[in-house]
Amino acid sequence: MLSCRQATRLMSEAQDRKLGLAEKMSLELHLAMCKGCTNYRAQVSFLRDACRRYLADVRDGRE
């Protein structure tokens, strides 16, 4: 059973590589029961979205 601390590590790595099947299953199992980590996942994905938007705005000359 994953701890929240371990889960955050996997959620970060999921932004950078494809998780293995076992990793994915243990993470999903954890997320199904943990509201804090579910929010953490949304926040990490928000960071990616924000960076993409930031980059697009700079490239397109929007402030």
Added chain:
Amino acid sequence: MSPDTSPLMDDAFVTALRHDLLKFARLQLRNDALAEDMIQEALAAALAGARRFDGRAALKTWIFAILRNKIVDHFRVSGRVTNVSALSPEEAGLDQAFEALFKANEHWARDARPSAWGDPEEVLVQQRFWVVFDACLNHLPASTARVFMMREFLELETAEICRALDITAGNCNVILHRARNGLRRCLDKNWFSPESTRC
């Protein structure tokens, strides 16, 4: 398009372009003089080949790509002399702050449990959010920021980052995790007022 009417001869276009290039380069390099130099080089390289483009948007995209490659090359060279995996006091501080979010059993401490940030679309259109975001990015320790920006703004895969900076994949993951935790905590504290939405 004749060479005489190249957009790179249009002062207004070049001024606006420089402004955007500078914003991008400064963010990555945290060094204004170096950023200026790189932009100068990128524009010079563009001037040599700009005639192949007949649209300003395409030209701009291309010059951004030139600048991006110059920054990646710069990191590749300087990455050999700065040890990004060495832990600075600032980075150790980020790690301590992260560990403090958990109880002994590694589950979230009661008041550290991440809360919902709401609809990203609503946040990302607010001008003031970007001021906070910028400040939080600049607040990250230098090595942590470098790896994060190579990943998110230079859009390199982690394997490429590891090669460029001569660090292991495990190290790269640790640094990216540290960066994301630092950023999320900074945004949580300074933008998503924590008191109102904690569950």
